[in-house]
Amino acid sequence: MNQDKTTKQMITEGLKSQRDMPVYNADTINKISREFEEWKNSAVSIENRKHYDITPHLLLGTDLPRGLVYSPIDIKFLDYGEDLGFPSKHPYTRGIHSNMYRGREFTIRQLSGFASPEDTNERIKFLLDNGATGINIVFDIPTIQEYDSDSPIARGQVGMGGVAVDSVNDMELLFKDVPIDKMSVSLVTHYPTNTAILFAMYLVMAERRGIPWEKLMGSVQNDIVMEEVVRGGLEFIPPRECFRTQCDNISFIRTHVPKWNCITLNGYNLREAGASAVTETSVAMANAIETLKELVERGHSAEWIAERISFFWDVASDFFVEIARLRAARRLWCRIMKYRFAADNDKAMLMRCHVQTSGLSLTSEEPMNNIVRAAYHALAAVLGGTQSLHVSSYDEAYSVPTEAASLVSLRTQQIIQEETAISAVVDPLGGSFYVESLTDELEKKILDEIDEIEKMGGIVEAINRGWLHKKITEYVHHENRMKKNLAIKIVAHNYHKLSGNRVAIDIFRYRSGVEERQRQKIENLKQRRDNTAVKKGLQKLREACLKHENVLPYCIEASRADATEGEIAQIFRETFGLWHPPVHW
Amino acid sequence: MQSDNIKIVIAILGLEPHWRGAVTVAQMLREFGVEVVYISNAFPEEIIKVAIQEDVSVVGVSSLSGGHLALGSDLIYLARKKHIKDKVVFIIGGVFPPNDYNELMNLGFDGVFGPGATGEEIYNFIRKALTAKLDYSAGKSIA
Numbered sequence: 001m002n003q004d005k006t007t008k009q010m011i012t013e014g015l016k017s018q019r020d021m022p023v024y025n026a027d028t029i030n031k032i033s034r035e036f037e038e039w040k041n042s043a044v045s046i047e048n049r050k051h052y053d054i055t056p057h058l059l060l061g062t063d064l065p066r067g068l069v070y071s072p073i074d075i076k077f078l079d080y081g082e083d084l085g086f087p088s089k090h091p092y093t094r095g096i097h098s099n100m101y102r103g104r105e106f107t108i109r110q111l112s113g114f115a116s117p118e119d120t121n122e123r124i125k126f127l128l129d130n131g132a133t134g135i136n137i138v139f140d141i142p143t144i145q146e147y148d149s150d151s152p153i154a155r156g157q158v159g160m161g162g163v164a165v166d167s168v169n170d171m172e173l174l175f176k177d178v179p180i181d182k183m184s185v186s187l188v189t190h191y192p193t194n195t196a197i198l199f200a201m202y203l204v205m206a207e208r209r210g211i212p213w214e215k216l217m218g219s220v221q222n223d224i225v226m227e228e229v230v231r232g233g234l235e236f237i238p239p240r241e242c243f244r245t246q247c248d249n250i251s252f253i254r255t256h257v258p259k260w261n262c263i264t265l266n267g268y269n270l271r272e273a274g275a276s277a278v279t280e281t282s283v284a285m286a287n288a289i290e291t292l293k294e295l296v297e298r299g300h301s302a303e304w305i306a307e308r309i310s311f312f313w314d315v316a317s318d319f320f321v322e323i324a325r326l327r328a329a330r331r332l333w334c335r336i337m338k339y340r341f342a343a344d345n346d347k348a349m350l351m352r353c354h355v356q357t358s359g360l361s362l363t364s365e366e367p368m369n370n371i372v373r374a375a376y377h378a379l380a381a382v383l384g385g386t387q388s389l390h391v392s393s394y395d396e397a398y399s400v401p402t403e404a405a406s407l408v409s410l411r412t413q414q415i416i417q418e419e420t421a422i423s424a425v426v427d428p429l430g431g432s433f434y435v436e437s438l439t440d441e442l443e444k445k446i447l448d449e450i451d452e453i454e455k456m457g458g459i460v461e462a463i464n465r466g467w468l469h470k471k472i473t474e475y476v477h478h479e480n481r482m483k484k485n486l487a488i489k490i491v492a493h494n495y496h497k498l499s500g501n502r503v504a505i506d507i508f509r510y511r512s513g514v515e516e517r518q519r520q521k522i523e524n525l526k527q528r529r530d531n532t533a534v535k536k537g538l539q540k541l542r543e544a545c546l547k548h549e550n551v552l553p554y555c556i557e558a559s560r561a562d563a564t565e566g567e568i569a570q571i572f573r574e575t576f577g578l579w580h581p582p583v584h585w
Numbered sequence: 586m587q588s589d590n591i592k593i594v595i596a597i598l599g600l601e602p603h604w605r606g607a608v609t610v611a612q613m614l615r616e617f618g619v620e621v622v623y624i625s626n627a628f629p630e631e632i633i634k635v636a637i638q639e640d641v642s643v644v645g646v647s648s649l650s651g652g653h654l655a656l657g658s659d660l661i662y663l664a665r666k667k668h669i670k671d672k673v674v675f676i677i678g679g680v681f682p683p684n685d686y687n688e689l690m691n692l693g694f695d696g697v698f699g700p701g702a703t704g705e706e707i708y709n710f711i712r713k714a715l716t717a718k719l720d721y722s723a724g725k726s727i728a
Contacts, residue, residue, distance in 0.1 A: 141599075141601065141602065141650050141651070141652060142600060144602060145600040145602065147600065153599070153600065153628070155655060155656075156599070156652050156654065156655020156656050156659075157599055157600055157601075157650070157651065157652040157655070157656070159651075160650050160652055161651050162650075230602075231602040231604075232597050232601060232602050232603060232604035232607075232625060232626050233600065233626055234600065234626050272605075273604075273605055274605060363700070363701065364680075364699050364700045364701050396680075397680060397699070397700050398680065398681070398682050398683065399651070399680065399681075399682045400651075473608060476605055476608060476609055476612075477609075477612050480613065480704075484703065484704070493701055494703075507682040507683060507684070508682070509682070510651060583625060585608040585611045585612055585623055
């Protein structure tokens with residue numbers, strides 16, 4: 001592997017020798033081109049000719065110009081085998097499984113998490129009883145920010161926006177009677193440091209239930225972009241240490257929990273913070289590339305790690321762009337693995353993903369309209385070939401979803417699966433001149449942006465110097481201006497707006513007393529546990545942090561001794577030091 | 586009152602991880618000529634401290650994930666304690682259940698803004714609220 005070349009150079013060189021079987025021969029293309037010009041000059045009005053390409057502006061849009069109609073001219077170099085292939089074959093543009101949804105429906109994986117672990121446990125069981133096929137846990141603000149429920153900093157925020165987890169004890173309550181040895185569990189741990197803590201607790205919970213780690217299936221997020229760029233917060237560790245923790249987690253999880261996805265490159269939250277579909281994908285892939293490089297340096301095989309990498313994408317409103325982007329991401333990831341990392345193991349080249357439909361695209365005005373929006377987003381995700389799906393609920397602009405709203409999200413997916421026959425055929429839009437042309441263009445733009453990041457010194461450096469912070473802030477400002485001048489139209493929000501506030505839906509109410517109960521549990525825990533063992537465990541973690549040893553085994557040991565999340569996180573803050581992310585606005 | 590006399594401190598309330606809303610409002614108000622002091626995540630003590638130090642006329646806080654009632658109430662309590670509640674306009678924006686709009690007003694916020702609020706709405710509101718506060722404070726000092 002030549003380290004001096006960028007991924008783009010390696011892919012371009014690799015492809016040059018391969019693409020030699022265009023679907024359309026030159027004569028066909030010439031004939032169609034002549035007919036196209038003739039049609040354009042005779043049948044198309046002067047006005048439409050003048051504005052033949054228009055650029056639709058949408059929320060979380062990508063601003064790609066679109067022609068009036070697409071034809072073989074737009075994909076004249078298309079090489080079927082090299083660019084599309086059959087499903088389950090290189091480069092996976094058409095899907096990762098040969099029979100796609102006929103063999104395995106996409107997993108219905110609705111997020112759940114609110115109040116105490118006991119409350120969320122009930123919601124998990126409600127969703128499973130009604131046909132959900134996977135679990136997806138979101139944590140409350142203090143847990144995500146790595147403070148205990150009894151910390152003064154956590155006051156008033158415990159159990160808000162997700163479930164509170166302070167120790168292994170809470171992890172046990174959260175998954176009580178849930179068959180974690182039989183179904184996959186996604187833990188939305190967001191950050192590398194949080195993954196090291198919460199996944200450690202999950203592993204200890206499994207241990208206490210007598211479930212071997214080898215049986216556990218699921219995913220963590222473990223993404224530096226989430227910890228250092230996407231979130232707001234009080235304390236941040238430096239990007240280098242954050243990246244190191246991300247790689248520590250991957251190295252340990254891949255080795256000891258073989259069926260677990262050790263990193264989920266989270267494009268979703270970056271996109272929702274303010275990014276195009278291109279940036280969402282390029283940043284996730286640039287991070288994946290740098291991560292694989294680091295793990296190779298640590299002595300692992302890139303292919304072996306890549307088998308357990310997964311992606312998490314946002315699907316917003318630009319219907320065909322979203323479909324094309326998922327197809328482009330699959331193709332590009334295959335090419336990255338093949339040409340950048342010289343992989344020949346098929347499993348290492350699959351871009352497997354979870355999609356969540358865009359929450360930002362939902363409005364507080366006339367919330368029932370959000371059901372329609374989310375259904376289009378969900379449809380795009382399925383047409384794009386996602387492996388699992390969360391449909392955002394219509395009441396998200398007000399609070400976490402009610403049970404009724406969660407049910408509509410679940411039903412949206414079941415209706416697609418059972419009532420539309422969409423899942424009967426693999427990649428139904430493959431071959432569409434328009435979709436294939438968009439797929440090509442998006443792949444090119446994503447790769448160009450990966451190239452830009454690599455030339456800057458890679459994703460960690462791009463974060464360190466504030467390039468990414470700046471990029472998303474600029475995107476947000478640009479988008480706001482377009483919303484203001486109605487270049488972006490949002491029905492009932494800034495366009496076709498009704499006067500007066502007309503909310504007529506039930507809104508989720510937080511249960512009271514969660515904070516008090518969590519506090520009480522921590523107090524009891526601290527009396528019950530062997531505090532010497534906790535201290536010893538934390539001291540060993542401190543040494544590991546300083547000595548650049550893998551931190552995860554030490555987090556597990558501390559968790560076994562019932563150390564709390566806040567206690568473990570404090571060690572990271574003390575040993576790694578604090579970093580001030582660049583602020584742009 | 587001229588817009589260039591308006592100075593606002595904008596903060597994200599407590600541990601709230603979402604920053605897009607606060608940054609958006611900061612930028613929108615700046616386009617209206619408002620002087621913005623943006624301090625990212627902060628707790629009520631810090632926010633009130635900065636508000637006093639910077640001698641702002643408006644305090645704007647953002648909350649999306651549910652911390653608004655507890656921390657919002659702390660903020661207003663401290664504002665009263667430090668005697669700035671009568672002269673400074675307090676606004677809060679973010680994602681709130683509909684009933685909490687009234688509750689936040691009852692706590693003492695002058696204005697509550699949901700995800701649909703535009704820069705113009707917020708700016709016009711601030712101007713109106715400031716004029717009312719100035720009249721009120723003036724009336725009080727004469728009395």
